[in-house]
Amino acid sequence: MIPILSILIFFPLAAAVGLLLIPTSRSSVIRAVSLIIAGIEFLISLPLFFLYDETSAQMQFLERHLWVPGWGIEYHVGVDGISVLLIVMTTFLTLLSVPASWSSVEGHLREFMATLFFLLAGMIGVFASLDLFLFYVFWEVMLAPMYLIIGVWGGKNRIYAAVKFFIYTMAGSVLMLVGIMVLYFEHHAATGTYTFNLLELYKFHLRSDLQPWLFLSFFLAFAVKVPMFPVHTWLPDAHVEAPTVGSVILAGVLLKMGTYGIIRFAFPLFPVGMTMFAYPIFILSLIGIIYGALVAMVQTDIKKLVAYSSVSHLGFCVMGITAMTQKGVEGGVLQMINHGLSTGALFLLIGMLYERRHTRLISEYGGIAKVVPIYTVVFMIVTFSSIGFPGLNGFVGEFLILLGTFEVQPWIAAIAATGVILSAVYMLWMVQRVFFGVIHKEENRQLKDMNLREILYIAPIIVFIFWIGVYPEPFLAKMRVSVHGIIENICGIGGCQ
């Protein structure tokens, strides 16, 4: 059996080292090689998607090797329906980011690509890990490359944003580390085995007085990553200061690790804790949805607007997952993919605008639809996707989430639905001010429309926006049985509302 997952994790690492050996002067070679690396990575991930057995709730493509035997630490990786979708999305977005960075990265392109590939390895490692120690290692490993991407290649205030990102995220995560230790020793005290194996620990019923604490220690780490209100304040700075590709990966993939962690670790390991905190989590997600949308409305910088919209959209994801109903969780996971695609596309498009005018302020634009029609059409499609317009991908996810949440918390779902209206407000208002109306800045008349390279890297996302919107079944089918299995495991033990 070919170890696909290990190849997916370690190939980018090896490739990054190889990339660093190419002399900086050969920039076209560097560009070509990085595209090839990202392409190979994406192609390797496709068998993961197509060969996945949709009828089984078990982890597939398993690989398991002893790492630190005495402590029960293993190199244990595997995927289920949820992680398969996330991994393919990750390689897909990375592939699209490479040509985007050719024009947006100013200086040290080679090092940027190498850092991106290190990050890629870490991200896939997080999605594939089935050993808690291994998971934590990959989780923290991602911090350094992202910190460098923001801090070296970012905007004016990048150092502040990068350091804030690093310390904020790490502070959230270290308590999870202690939580992992406590879980590990509690498991040993109860069963006599030392193991970090997730699948083993799923079967362990931690005593009820410890569950709230451990649940919180894990949940806090993920809540910071999502980001949920009130620990979301690192995101706007990170997004605004990050380079285009950095924002794409940050919004497209890194944020999903928070929601992924909740469904993979926090909820299944501590069902009693989950039940205890479900209602507060609903409230916080709701606040995130509404507050994120309201703050997005008043932004003057397009990127910051999209950053807050992420807070809002991911509030939906967390809400759907917390509902613990088949529709809710499926919607939450699908929306993770959708958000990755549409927000990733938004950041790519904003990046195109920034490369031309070097400003992201809404006030600097206006009426540019007349000058860049193709760009306008694409931007409109992505906007509608982000809003959740029926026929496009966002609608499917949000609808499932609201339906699933309504089954258990009708009032929460009802109020959350107003968030959909709010997202239409801030997005369409921004679009109206940027694209339509009168051209009041002369520089905008010189704007060039999308060139072939840009069209080529946006087009795949547009394809998926329509595909998932019209025919989401292939994607939902991948996760259906896994989601059902997860819900059964959790609700069987902790009891869901």
Place this chain on the structure above:
Amino acid sequence: MNDIYSFSPEILLSAGGLIFLLLQAFGGSRVSFLFTGLAIVFLLGAGYAAFLVPTGATMYFQGLWVADLLARIYKYIFLIGSLITVLLSSQYTKREDSMRNGEYYALILFATAGMMIMAGAQDLLIVFLGLELLSLSLYALAGSIRGNARSAEAAFKYFILGAFATALFLFGVALIFGAAKTTHLPAIAHMMQDNFIPSSYAVIGTMFILAGFAFKLALVPFHLWTPDVYEGSPMPVTVFMAAGAKAAAFASLTRIFLIAFERLSGSWQDPFWILAVVTMSVGNVAALVQVNIKRMLAYSSIAHAGYIMAGFFGAGKYAPGTIAFYLLSYTLMNGGVFAVVMLMAGKGEKRVSFDDFRGLANTRPMMALLMSIFLFSLAGIPPTAGFAAKFFIFSYAVENGHTALAVIGVLNSVVSVYYYLRLTVNMYMKEATPITREMDDERVPLFEKAALMICIAGTLLLGLFPVISHPP
């Protein structure tokens, strides 16, 4: 005969030290080119001798000395630290005119021998013997840049305060002797049967011993000498002090408190807890405001001593191993950081502030990368040795019910990230200044390259394949 045989590494090192003194006296500067290589030979020889000595619980010298697995592991750690120091000394002593002499290497070898004596000691007076041999050598080494006021200040401060600390230690030993009628550690341990109530002499004596060691380890509030001494000493000596002397003191602390005084743990764990928490916190907070890299690393050293103190809350026979693992990781990563700083600092150590490292990623990318890995390791970020070491130490604390200590420890790690990160900010995210561009041309000599390779290999390999393969 067995006694002498078990002592062979120490004898070899001491002989080496004497040979250096003779070489300096009779050869002088004509043979100075030999010194570094010869020192390496002696260190490697001592390593081989330590390998040959069979490990076991046999007591040598009528019970004063033991050569078990723990002793051997610590001896290797000391030798690695000394090796790194000697490798870094090669260029350093060439650069500083006042330091080209054999006495420097003799003192390093004597100090290493002292460390080894501490690691194998089974009697409090033998601990004292090793401690003094180590300390006196270090006092002299601190001041070995002749004619430099900072160096002289460092030596003087270290000597005065160190002598005071040793006196405290000795007073504690005397009190213990008064209580137990012996200074032999296994005998003392044996006396602590069940329902053992220590007499007040014993308790006070233990506290004095702890105070003496707390000074040597630079635990708060006994740490005030550390920034000045670390800053003033020549950099290879700082590496030596930060890694080796700490390791030796922790080795003795392990033997005395964790092993011999195990039954007293109810009494000494409380002061250890306070020392650990206060040391970590004060060390980290003080490091936040430093602008001089050497002082920042001194405070970081203090903080790490605090983390290691958490290792004393592990129970069971593998707890000493975790402490040793941390010390090994620390020796390697700290050695690495200082190696890079030393190489970039220039003659007279003139470029040691944070600002002097601006834009290093552009002028010396490899150095910046190595430095970043060492800094991340010190901060405890995977997949480095620093992370593995912290993970194991805090795990032990959690296992024995001290979760609060682990939480404080990891939160302190987050605080420490800020000042380690600040250096990477300067290296990667700021423009190079004319000062940093000066560093452009200096090639890294062979010995220093070897030191860097040992450090980076160790930091990464120990992180990826942590050798603690025994159960917690």
